[in-house]
Amino acid sequence: MRFCPKCGARVILKRRDNLLLLECHRCGYNAVVDENVREVSEVTTSRFEAVTIVSGNTENIRALPTTTAECPRCGYDKAYWWMVQTRSADEAPTRFFRCVKCGYVWREYA
Template identity: 80%
Template sequence: MRFCPKCGARVILRKKNDLLVLECHKCGYNAVVEEGVREVSEVTTVKTEAVTVVEEQSGDIRTLPTTTAECPKCGYDKAYWWMVQTRSADEAPTRFFKCVKCGYVWREYA
């Protein structure tokens, strides 16, 4: 990786008119590359572990508050609801619903 001698930003290797040129996107600096320089790209993959979701027992869900909300799956008009902070703290929490009749779960972004 090379850096611009003028501003210190990272320079990008580009091909212009059959010449290799180091180009700075910030200040516009350009320099023709001498022989012996090559472009190398490296890709790194990160393996993540599987996450197991454990569904709550049907008896525990009855302690959640209920509201009038139409289920998009069966059309029933009553659902349990709860809120989870799924995005950053300065954004509104996500409201989840679970149909009392069929158990379908959906969300509402505030």
């Protein structure tokens, strides 16, 4: 891993016109890389099968798990739920609910 000599940000290895360059995304610095440098990528596998990240528009998502939770708006007792780490990592994640009937979204801090 290399860092930009101007601003200290991590530089990324890019290929442009048969040249290998180190390029800084922050300040735009770039330098031609010596021919002896090789590109190496490392793949880390996880012991978890799959992770679903829900962000942005959740209107049309119906694959979320459901739970028994009373909607504050309509009183219906079933809701979709998902969790998001909205605070620092040492605090519990925030649990969000969406009413199955009316679509109202509310949150629960653990």
